Amino acid sequence: MFPLEGFEATLRRFVDILEACEIGFHLTGGVSSIAYGEPRLTQDIDIVIDNARASERCDEFVRLMMEADFLFEESEVHRALATRGMFQVLDMSESLKLDVYPRELIPGELSRSEKRELFEGVSLPIVALPDAAVSKLIWISKGSHKNRRDVRRIFARASHPQQEAIVQLAAQLGLSKLLQEVLRETDEIE
Numbered sequence: 001m002f003p004l005e006g007f008e009a010t011l012r013r014f015v016d017i018l019e020a021c022e023i024g025f026h027l028t029g030g031v032s033s034i035a036y037g038e039p040r041l042t043q044d045i046d047i048v049i050d051n052a053r054a055s056e057r058c059d060e061f062v063r064l065m066m067e068a069d070f071l072f073e074e075s076e077v078h079r080a081l082a083t084r085g086m087f088q089v090l091d092m093s094e095s096l097k098l099d100v101y102p103r104e105l106i107p108g109e110l111s112r113s114e115k116r117e118l119f120e121g122v123s124l125p126i127v128a129l130p131d132a133a134v135s136k137l138i139w140i141s142k143g144s145h146k147n148r149r150d151v152r153r154i155f156a157r158a159s160h161p162q163q164e165a166i167v168q169l170a171a172q173l174g175l176s177k178l179l180q181e182v183l184r185e186t187d188e189i190e
Contacts, residue, residue, distance in 0.1 A: 008119045010091040011045060014098060015124065017064040021057040024050035026113040026125040029099070032132040035116055037153030044097040048127070050110060051102040055081045069093060105135045106169065129158055130165035137175045140182065151182045 011027075018025050029046025054061055058081060062074055071090040080087040084103035091098070104110055113125035127135065133154045136147035155163060170179040 007045065007094075007096065008122065010094045010096045010098070011118075011124065012122070013068050013091070014045075014047070014070070014089070017061065017068060018049065020064060021053070021061045023053045023057060023061065024110050026110060026127050027118075028101075028127040028132065028135060031118070032127050033136075033150040033154065035118070035126055036129050036132055036157060037150050038157075044099055046099045046101065048101045048104060048110060051081060051084055054102050065089060070098075105138055106131050106173070109135070129154065129162050130169050133158070133166045134169045134173065134175065137170060137178055137182070138173070141175065141178055148182050148185060149187060151179070152185065152187070155183060 015025075025047055027045065028048050029044070031045065058078065062077055065072060069092045071092050072087060076087040079085060080100070081102050086099055086101050089098040089100060090096070109127060109131045112128040112131060114128050115123045116126045117123045118126070126132075133151055136151045136154070139147050140151070155166060158166065167176070167179065170176050
């Protein structure tokens with residue numbers, strides 16, 4: 001795992017760019033698992049950004065990333081914005097990778113972000129707890145198995161209203177059966 005200082009330095013520089021371009025965003029992925037579930041290793045930073053705003057400010061966004069010494073393929077940024085895919089950015093100074101998703105996996109998730117203090121004195125928007133759990137269910141449904149424990153841990157630490165929100169959101173997205181299956185699993189090695 002990278003030193004915490006490396007994550008903070010990379011995030012500060014990238015967030016400065018997003019804010020300069022007025023691109024809405026929140027952190028997701030491993031960061032949300034750590035914030036809502038349990039401490040675990042993560043090797044990158046996952047960020048969801050507002051596609052419409054990033055598309056409008058694409059030239060400035062690309063220029064500022066280049067000036068900040070981030071390594072990326074400009075054509076991949078344009079492709080990802082056009083297809084709502086994903087592009088990767090490497091922080092050359094910290095050797096830390098960012099996976100940038102210019103789309104919401106769950107409709108409206110950016111509007112439900114929660115500010116959390118991730119570093120001393122540094123609060124950043126992070127995916128809301130119910131959206132974090134359900135987005136991990138979506139990745140599980142696409143074949144990812146590493147998110148199963150994260151879902152169980154997030155659900156176990158959620159308040160009752162948050163658990164109800166997870167159940168309702170999973171139902172809306174046709175993931176109720178998968179949620180129940182994952183929650184029934186144990187973390188024990190049999």
